[in-house]
Structure formats: structure tokens, C-alpha cells
Amino acid sequence: MFIHQSQLRHSLRPDQYTSEAQYRAKLRHLFTPAWHPIATTGDLAEPGDFLTFELLGTPLLVRNMDGELVAFLNVCPHRHSQLTTKARGCAERLRCQYHGWEFDKDGRTGKIPDARVFRPWDRENACLRKFRVAACGELVFVCLSDASPSLREWIGPLWDVWSQGYGGAYRHAATWEKDFPCNWKVVLENSLESYHIPEVHPKTFKDFPPEANAWHELDPQYTTFRTVPPDDFAARFQRWVTRRVGEPVTGEYWHRVLHPHATGSSLDSFRMMQCVFPTGPATCRYRCIFFTLRGRRRNPLAWFLAKTQSWIATLVARKVFAEDGSIYAGVQRGVASSPHRGVIGTREERIHVFQEYVLRACAGATDLPLCDVPLLASAATTRSGDPAAPTPSAHSPGEQLGVPRTGSIACEPTTP
Numbered sequence: 001m002f003i004h005q006s007q008l009r010h011s012l013r014p015d016q017y018t019s020e021a022q023y024r025a026k027l028r029h030l031f032t033p034a035w036h037p038i039a040t041t042g043d044l045a046e047p048g049d050f051l052t053f054e055l056l057g058t059p060l061l062v063r064n065m066d067g068e069l070v071a072f073l074n075v076c077p078h079r080h081s082q083l084t085t086k087a088r089g090c091a092e093r094l095r096c097q098y099h100g101w102e103f104d105k106d107g108r109t110g111k112i113p114d115a116r117v118f119r120p121w122d123r124e125n126a127c128l129r130k131f132r133v134a135a136c137g138e139l140v141f142v143c144l145s146d147a148s149p150s151l152r153e154w155i156g157p158l159w160d161v162w163s164q165g166y167g168g169a170y171r172h173a174a175t176w177e178k179d180f181p182c183n184w185k186v187v188l189e190n191s192l193e194s195y196h197i198p199e200v201h202p203k204t205f206k207d208f209p210p211e212a213n214a215w216h217e218l219d220p221q222y223t224t225f226r227t228v229p230p231d232d233f234a235a236r237f238q239r240w241v242t243r244r245v246g247e248p249v250t251g252e253y254w255h256r257v258l259h260p261h262a263t264g265s266s267l268d269s270f271r272m273m274q275c276v277f278p279t280g281p282a283t284c285r286y287r288c289i290f291f292t293l294r295g296r297r298r299n300p301l302a303w304f305l306a307k308t309q310s311w312i313a314t315l316v317a318r319k320v321f322a323e324d325g326s327i328y329a330g331v332q333r334g335v336a337s338s339p340h341r342g343v344i345g346t347r348e349e350r351i352h353v354f355q356e357y358v359l360r361a362c363a364g365a366t367d368l369p370l371c372d373v374p375l376l377a378s379a380a381t382t383r384s385g386d387p388a389a390p391t392p393s394a395h396s397p398g399e400q401l402g403v404p405r406t407g408s409i410a411c412e413p414t415t416p
Contacts, residue, residue: 034154072094195345
């Protein structure tokens with residue numbers, strides 16, 4: 001059920017996984033305009049709840065201000081101290097830890113100790129830098145650009161799936177993250193193919209599904225993979241628990257990647273959002289926000305089964321996360337020394353679409369030179385089984401697949 005029937009060229013060169021210039025180009029064109037999943041609404045449920053997070057080298061503070069979620073640069077305009085160094089907490093007021101300046105939900109100053117010494121007051125430079133924050137289901141996203149589309153527009157056709165999946169019958173079970181010594185694309189591309197399963201996941205997934213049980217959907221902005229897992233004890237137990245907690249059984253595994261870096265995967269027992277953040281040319285941080293099935297029935301058996309399945313699903317998800325993590329450093333060392341162009345098999349065709357997205361979104365001779373490689377001929381969404389699947393062909397650097405060319409974003413301070 002693969003779209004292509006012959007191998008594909010590897011569109012990115014090895015130096016595009018290692019160089020400082022390439023890293024900066026990706027930050028500028030791909031990540032500054034993107035929306036980033038960083039938390040859940042449950043993390044910020046009460047007024048005064050806050051989280052801090054470093055996103056692309058930018059220290060953020062996300063806070064519940066009287067029921068409204070707001071995001072600020074975690075830097076005080078007074079003398080540049082971080083407003084707080086705590087990872088999370090709850091505080092009645094948004095107040096700088098250094099000199100006690102207080103701010104409202106718009107980032108304007110409130111109470112300032114001994115305010116008269118700052119006369120005449122410079123309102124223009126006394127506000128916090130504010131960023132956009134929005135929720136999809138119970139997932140909280142932040143965007144560093146004022147020029148990007150809304151979160152709903154950014155997520156596009158995946159909105160209904162994600163808004164319904166992360167919340168409702170599914171509850172937040174755990175969040176974890178880890179830094180890896182590899183370029184962010186190593187992590188993302190690993191998630192886009194099942195070819196590595198026998199070697200990397202011999203005790204969990206064990207083997208990749210046959211082509212007849214692997215459905216791909218290829219779109220310039222996202223790709224999906226769907227399969228029906230083997231009918232083993234784990235699958236039967238999952239179906240039994242799902243019915244007992246009052247939810248429908250699909251028996252399907254879905255994996256959806258929204259370019260450049262948001263990965264949503266699901267079984268009947270869980271919903272998982274993973275996001276990889278570049279921290280340098282050859283380093284990244286991989287974050288996982290994990291939801292498990294609670295169901296809608298409220299009785300002791302349903303509660304016990306949901307708790308048991310949640311524990312098992314979280315344990316397995318962490319194990320798979322660790323198995324994948326064991327391979328990243330070796331891939332990065334290899335790509336840093338590789339003289340090869342690389343090749344992509346049809347089982348890995350989602351990587352090809354992702355690499356095309358990177359090339360086009362970062363188009364520009366100065367920012368990201370293009371390789372003379374074949375690219376997909378059609379910008380239309382393609383699904384496994386479509387009668388007219390695209391064939392590789394060459395494209396000029398100026399062609400677009402519906403991906404807007406994004407220039408540098410100027411983060412101007414918010415003024416009252």
C-alpha cells in the first residue's frame with residue numbers, strides 16, 4: 001500500500017544535518033513560524049499556575065491569568081533577569097523574582113516598588129514581550145511569530161483528529177523529554193519509517209507490517225501511516241479494556257506527522273504527541289506528552305482497568321522512546337562522515353515528502369542551497385491505493401508546494 005513503486009533519492013545532503021548555517025536556516029524558515037506543543041491545559045488548570053520552557057533558545061513563561069492562558073518572554077524589562085527560574089508553580093501575581101516588578105495579563109506593569117525613582121516613566125520599554133498561545137483539545141501550543149496563521153489554520157485537516165483525541169475520553173498520563181546528540185531531522189525521519197523496527201524494536205514492535213497492512217497518505221504539509229497491529233494477547237487485552245470502559249474499538253494504529261516537527265500517534269489505548277526541538281546543529285530535545293484512555297464509564301471496574309492499562313501503555317511508550325533514542329547518536333556520527341548521497345526505499349517514502357518540505361520551506365540560494373534531486377511532481381494529497389500516484393521529477397528552486405516562504409521574524413516588544 002505504498003504510493004511509490006521504486007526507490008527515491010535522498011534529497012538532503014549530509015552537511016544539512018551538521019552545519020551551523022543549515023541549523024540557522026531551519027530556525028528561521030521552519031521553526032519560528034511554527035506552533036509548538038509544550039504542555040496540557042491540565043498543567044495550567046488553576047489561576048496562577050505557570051510553566052517555564054526554553055523554546056528554540058527563547059525562555060518562555062506560560063501562565064493561567066484568571067482563566068486565560070498567556071505566554072511571555074521570561075525576561076523582565078527592568079534589568080533583564082528571568083522573571084522566575086522555577087520549572088512550574090502557582091503564584092497569585094506575575095512578579096519578577098529579582099526586584100518585584102508586577103505585570104498584568106497583557107504584559108503591562110502593575111505594582112513597582114519605589115516607582116517614583118523611575119520618573120519619567122518609559123511605558124514603551126516597560127512591558128513584557130508577549131507570544132501567542134492557543135489550545136487544541138487539551139494540548140497547549142505556543143508560537144513565536146505574530147505573522148503565522150492561527151493554530152487551527154496551522155494544524156489544518158488534522159484539527160478534528162487532534163482536538164478530539166487529546167482530551168475527552170483520554171486523560172494526560174505523563175510528560176517526558178530528553179536531549180539527544182543528533183540533528184533534529186535524525187529523530188523526525190526515524191519516526192517517519194517502519195523499516196528500522198526489526199533492528200531497533202525487537203522486543204516491542206518486533207517486525208514491520210507487510211505492505212498490504214501499511215497505508216500511507218502523503219501531503220506537502222503532513223503525512224500519515226496506518227496499520228492494524230497483530231492479533232496477539234496485548235491487542236486482545238486492549239480491545240477488552242476499551243469496551244469495558246465504554247469506548248468504541250478500532251483496532252488501528254495511526255501515526256501522523258505535521259511538518260516540520262509535531263508527531264501524533266494513537267491506538268485505542270492512548271494518544272501521544274511528540275515534538276522534536278533543535279537546540280544546535282547536532283543536538284535536539286525530544287518531548288512526549290502522553291494521554292491514556294480513561295473512558296466514560298464511572299464504576300470501580302472501569303476505573304481499575306483504565307488505571308492498569310494506563311500504567312502498561314506508559315511503560316511501553318517509554319521503552320519504545322528509549323529504544324529509538326539508542327540509535328540517534330550513531331546515525332549522527334555516521335551522517336557527519338558520510339560520502340554517500342543516500343537512498344530512500346518505498347517503505348520510507350514519508351521521509352522523501354518531509355525532505356521536500358524542508359527544501360521548499362527553506363528555499364533561497366543564500367539560506368539553503370538546493371540539491372539537484374528528483375522531487376514529487378504533485379502538491380495534492382496522495383493516499384495509498386490512489387490510481388494516479390505521483391512519480392519523481394525535478395523541480396526548480398522557485399517552485400512551491402503550498403508552503404509559504406517565510407522571512408525573518410522581527411519580535412517587536414508589546415507596548416501598552
